[in-house]
Amino acid sequence: MAERMVQILLPAEDHERALGILEEHEHDALWTHVVESRAVIDILVSTNEVEPILDELSAAFPGKDQLRAAVLRVESSIPSREEEMAAKPQGPEGDAVPKRPVFLRWLSPSPRISRDELHAQLARGAVLDDTYVLMVLLSSVVAIIGLTRGNAAIIIGAMVIAPLLAPNLALSVSTTLGKEDLFAQAMKTNVAGVSFALAFSLLAGLFIELPAELNAELASRTVIDWGDIGLALASGTAGALALISGTGMSLVGVMVAVALLPPLATLGILLASGRYTEAGGALALLATNIVCINLSSVATFLVRGVRPSKWWEAKKSVRFSRFAMIVWIVLLALVAAGLAVSKFLNSETP
16 A cells, blocks of 8 residues: 655644654654754654544644644555554454445555645646646647647647646646635636647647548547547546546546547637638537546545545535536536537438
């Protein structure tokens, strides 16, 4: 199981009380250092234990600005946390770990990083700076070249760069945790990224002469089907699971499966060429991907228990996430209704 090193900095007079809280969680400090008015405690814990320990420490020392904690990723430790727990004698009640339902005992419990680690990770992806703008433009260049050449390998390169995915995931976690500042920042970064990519694609489209019949790569991004909705929902869920498990290994697959830049670049190229009907299809595909990513990732965060620590934040986040879910569901319903109407009209056409 993944582990984290938690370094706790707090006033020296609270040192013994903090050690008592850690002992209640069956953790002994790896290293303790007290200098004058400050104390530092290092502990090694599994990923799942970070959030409850930090929550209890925050509740035990309310209003103390001197309490700080840093969470560091640990590649390996000797002995591991599992080996330490296995070496401890079991109590009279049996296993120290609560028993799971019979039908789930063949599965290992899934680790989840703490809300603070998740927030910090996604907040970095929502920063609007010159690097982000440059990545959007470079990804647009790659996507436009791949689309006009009909080269899937080049388009995959634009998918992997995927500068628009991180701000959308940041938008999802901000609605889940009720973080209005992160929500505003993620929204601003999303709007800026889409605007830059669309403007660049429109400009490039003025110099591109499209044939009467679009190549397969362009044409595939001007239509939407039920499979596209299912793909976007599944990919958004997979991306959220990869983030909260702390691995991130599945994110590259998500970037490729539910790309945002290729349909956005297709939209700009077709608008510049005056092919508005086909551009509408590209816009529908782009909107579907954005809606499904946010809807499925918010739902995944909620199901996996990503919640604020304080009750007043939790109350606000419930309203915030409920409103966001309603908005995304309504938008998805509109997309699905439009798709159903289009399918019906096409079936009626002789």
